[in-house]
Amino acid sequence: MRISTQQQYFKSIDQMQSGQAKLAGLQEQISTGKKLNTPSDDPVAAAQVLKLELELAQYEKFDDNINVTERRLVLEETILDDVNTATDRMREITIQAGNGTLSDLDRKTISNELNQLTSYVAGLMNTQDSQGEYLFAGSQGGTQPYVLENGRYEYQGDDGQRQIQVGSALYMPSNDSGKYLFEAADDGLSVQLTGQGVFDYESGVSAIEPFVRNATFPNEAAEAQFSTAAQVDGWGALTVRTAETAPLSGIFTYEVVDSGGNAVNDESGNPLAGGFVTTPLSINIHGMDLEIHEPTAVNVGDIELTVSSEKNNILDVAMNLADILAMPVTTGEERTALNEAVAKGINQFAQVAERNIEARTTLGSRLSTLEQVSSSNLDFKLSTETAISQLVDADLSSVISQFKLAEVTLEAAQATFGRISSLSLFNYIN
Template sequence: MRISTLQAFNNGVAGIQRNYSNATRTQEQISTGNRILTPADDPVASVRLLQLEQQQNVLSQYNSNLTAAKNSLTQEEVTLNSVNTVLQRVRELAVQAGNGALDPQDRKSIAAELGEREDELLSLMNTRNARGEYLFSGFQGKTPPFVLEGDKYIYKGDEGQRKLQVASSLTIPISDNGKSIFESVTNAGRLDSNIVAQPPASTLSVSAPLVSDETAFASDPGFPSQGIEIQFAADGSSYSIYQLPRTDDGAGNFNDTALPGYSNLSIDDDASSSDLLVFRGVTLHLDGTAQGGERVQLTAPVEPRNKQGILDTIANLRSALESPANGNTGVRDAVAVALTNLDHGMVSVDQARGNIGARLNVIETTQTDNEDVALVNKGVQAELRELDYAEALSRLSMQTVVLEAAQQSYVKIAGLSLFNAMR
């Protein structure tokens, strides 16, 4: 086979360039520490590395969301702790106000502190986060959740709950709306009492009904949905309880049967003391002296008031202490309702705090899981991308020897020429 001088030169140069390129590439791998410099080096590993980097970016976003969720829930928890502290102080003031030995001036002093606590609680319920959004407004972050209109506190937010995705299939709430925590509180004073029949000589008066036991009120048999009627015997010393509506013979004579276990119950005829009636979770005070024939009905109002906000509970108590409607009995009734409603409110706040604690625990475990996945991810990336230095150095040494041999052989072959033999 004939080999021209040009062909010999081209082959020599191509071999040197190829060997030089291999040595240079190995040196670049050593300097960067990466085995894969371009996707062509290992297409399969390159695709896998791209997937792992995408997963790592998603995990980084999840970690950012976890941090934001933790900060939001921590602020909400701190705020609710402060709310609970204020409610405990308000409850102490309510208990103090129930002391029958206090004079009107003492009660006004208590009412003054209740007013300050009411303002403090309003400020806490309208707390903003670091972004300037209200914590308890639901989705209406720019709207103050609670506003005083007239003598009532109105909730201006919505019932939304902001959420963040913290894992591929896990979304966690990072806020709670104020209506669910502070407004949807069971109202113990949701029933009305009304004396529908009373002889002229009777001094009987009744307090506002108090739902003191929610379990007994709602259990079977619970408090009748249409209410009850208390009818006093002719001698005024005993009474029976009937379920509404009652049936009569058309002449005003009732022919229905008293509820079992609640008939011919005796009462104290001392007008200076109060008799306590407890019926299926409802507490009622009977004051004065009954003459006989009195009928008292306990019913739900036409416009239900099953729920009452915490701020309204405090405001109602403050108003009752400032100007009691029925003297000591009015204060007694207002304090009883306020204490029960405050207890319900603190239960609602504690439930919200418990939910926040559960979410914070989920965030903590999710952060740990994400860190573990990220660590495994980085390990796989290192295994695919990073260079084996011992192998690379050995390969570079071999490539250097080959390059030097190619260079030396090229010099010798380049010196071979027919003209040199003809000199």
């Protein structure tokens, strides 16, 4: 095969340029410490690195969210601890107020302290975080949760929680609503009516007049009596059921049944059922007073009675008790009312304290979970960074060896080029 002089020159130059390019690439790896400096160095590895870097950025965002959540939960825990201390003091002085030897002035002093503690606790319950958001307003961080209106505190937030993503599939509540934390004191029973002819609160009108017009508890003793009976017999929701004895007869009957359809008896053990001798009928279901009117063909049917405990917040509990303690006691009835108010206040403060402990226990569990998630995220980050390093970082000992070899090869190529380029037939002719 004939190799021309020009071809020989071009081939030698191409080999030396290739060696120089390889040497330059190895030198860049040594200077940067990376074998992947541009996507063209290894397109497949570059695509993998891009994917891994996105995962790493995600875990870094999770770490930021964990830090934010921890700060909010620690702040909430601190506030709840302070509220609990104030609640304990309220309960302590309430017990003192029940001492029959205290004078009106003594009770007035306790009343003033209750009002001062109320203002202090109200400030705690309206705490804002470092970003200016209210901690206990539920999901409405921009709304002040407790506002004083008409002499009592009204909750303006909702019962939601702010969920923050702290893991690939884990969301953590970063707060608790004031409705859950502080609206924990039982304050009487309320009755909700649903069924035929009951007033429609959404539309504001009722097409027909309901046959149950009134369902109330006259006093706390009646509420306690009803609660005990409902718990013992396991009623659930009660239903007042009316029916026409025969089609178009115009004669109606009623009965009261529990959630299982079983007849409910009165205190004497007789079923609460019968006809309408007079209208309205007044019946008593173990403390609950009902007013039942004889139905018509239009509104005959069922009305369900759902009894639930109304909740009050710690601020109003303290203010209600402070108002009673500020009043002078001169009669036996006033003394009885005072004793009942004190007993109720002690019980309500205990309920608030129990909810506080429950909430702080939950906070401890969340903080522990965040610590575990943070540790897991750190492991994931470490493995991801290791994978990126394997794709990007150069093995300097290996690269330096390759560089030395490429350097020697290039020098040999340059040295032999000078000798080969001088070979010519004209040298022999001369």
